[in-house]
Structure formats: structure tokens, C-alpha cells
Amino acid sequence: MNTLQPKSTLSILLPLVVGMAAISCSPILVRYSSAPVSVQGLYRMLFTFLLMLPFGWKHRHAFASITLRDWVKLTVAGFFLALHFLLWMASLSYTSIASSTILLTLEPVFVAIGAYLVFKDRLRRSAVIGxxxxxxGAILVSSGDFGLSQSAFFGDTLSLLGTVAVAVNMILAKQLMARxxxxVYSLIVFGITALCFAVYNVFAGIPMxxxxxxxxxxxxLLxxxxxxxxxxxxxxxxxxxKATTISMAVLAEPIGASLLGLLLFGELITGxxxxxxVFMIAGFILYLKSEERPSAAKQGDAALDTTSGAVS
Incomplete structure (x- = not known):
């Protein structure tokens, strides 16, 4: 059954543009802060959790249905989200905003690979090609940065590992949000992520x-x-x-962030x-097109939050 409700073009376009602009600001705000990235991650998640908390009352009955096994998975999801933030935000100290955010677009690729391994989801040939x-494209970006400096290549590696971490988070989200x-999932996982950062800061001796x-x-602001x-x-x-529409909008992040990096920090975009x-975005578009076909659409509701869930 199609649960999508029709809306006017303006009521969809305006928040979509706002969302695209907002996510592009994430690496810029990280760069402007001189605090350790683990502290930035802690308060980003904690403040988001506190902003969401007052609206959680109407979902109170959903908390009672969460099983012990679900709580374990929620904890693991929160840990991998914290790991994603820690690695990706740290990457911005070593590599350019453009490279770091471009590599984030590999997240759906890692999610698809994980879904194949965990759920045995079959992939179409066009999806594999994409x-x-x-x-x-990711190899091109990273090889170019290695030519610039080993520091930039190290930053690319951190971003890539952070993308793998958030893909694990998304695979768990796909399982959990079926129930x-x-x-409720976001509220709990954001809270656990903040707690993971707090524990990390305590053991690393980082002042909070x-x-x-x-x-x-x-x-x-983060x-x-x-x-x-x-x-x-x-x-x-x-x-x-559609989730694919949101996924295409998320591609605005590396574009918008790269332009802001050029304007605010003078970071030139290399060849x-x-x-x-271009290769990565073209491959992602091809992958999304393969997912839009009817046989894939049957699983659309279950995969909604995983398709567009990249966090940066």
C-alpha cells in the first residue's frame, strides 16, 4: 500500500531546500570549532536529544514494547553512530571538506553490501554497476589526495571508515525500525551516542x-x-x-559543503x-534508479530511514 500523502509542490520544495542547505553547514561548523571532535559530537547529540525529549511523551507506549534484544541492538547502533561522528569529524582536520563529504556518499553502497550479507538482499546488475x-570515484578522490600529502590520504581513510560505521548503524536501523x-529510535540512539562520547572523553582525559x-x-548550532x-x-x-528523492537531496551536501569550503576557507577543488x-554521484544515481523499480518498491517502507539516513 502506498502511504505517501500528496502535498503541494511548495510545501515539499521549501523544506527540501532548507534541509539541503542545513546539512551542507555541518563540516563548516566542525571546522570553525576549536574543541576536540569528541566534545563536539557529545554536545551535538546531547542537545539534539534534549530538543527532541519534550515531544517523546506521546510515544511513551512504544518504549514498553522494546525488548532486551532490541536494547542491545540500539546500544550497538548508538556506538557505531558515535564512531561515525568521531572518525568523520576528525577527518576534517586532515583532508579537505570536499574529499571528506564526497566520500560520505559511499554510505548507500556499504549499506547495500551489508544488507546483502545480513538480509541476503539480492542486487540488480544495474545496482552493482552503480x-x-x-x-x-572514491578511489580517484583518495588517490589524488595521496598525491597531495599522506595527511590528506589519512583524512580520507578516516572519512571512509566513518562511512562504514554509519552504514552499520543504518543496517541496524533497518531491523529496529520495523518494530x-x-x-523513538532516533531519540534513544542519539542519547546512547551522547553517552558513548561522554565515556570516551572520560577515558581519554578530554575535558567536557x-x-x-x-x-x-x-x-x-551543530x-x-x-x-x-x-x-x-x-x-x-x-x-x-519517496525515499529516493530524499537520497538525491542528500547529494547536495558535498556540493554545498565544497562551495562553502571554497568561499570560507579558500579550499580549491582539485581535478x-x-x-x-562526478563518478560517485553518477554511480549513486544509477544505484537509486535500480531501486526505484517495482520489485524494489515493495520494501520501500522498511528501507525509508536507511536510504536517507546518512548523518554528518
């Missing part, structure tokens, strides 16, 4: 207080702009438009980044 083209409302007011403002006005808007739009980025 994934191969995207991987070739748990997406709002004593930062300047400017830093606290950036922490709050929670509000890319998370609330970015990914939460996309999740809301999933009630009325390898440009060509590799």
Missing part, C-alpha cells in the same frame, strides 16, 4: 566543560542546523515523498575531487 562506479517508531561561549554556540533542520526535516518529508565526485 556501486562499482561510485567505488571507482520501533523512527522518532570550560569551553568559551563561542564553542557552546557552535555545539548548539544540533539545530544540520541535525534538526537537516536530517529531521528529511525524516519528516519521508512521510509524503581528482571533481572527476571522482
Amino acid at each position: 556501486m562499482s562506479v561510485s567505488i571507482a 520501533i517508531p523512527s522518532y 566543560i570550560g569551553y568559551e561561549s563561542r564553542e557552546w554556540g557552535l555545539f548548539l 544540533a539545530i542546523i544540520p541535525t534538526v533542520f537537516g536530517h529531521m526535516i528529511f525524516n519528516w518529508l519521508l512521510q509524503s515523498i 581528482f575531487q571533481l572527476i571522482g565526485g
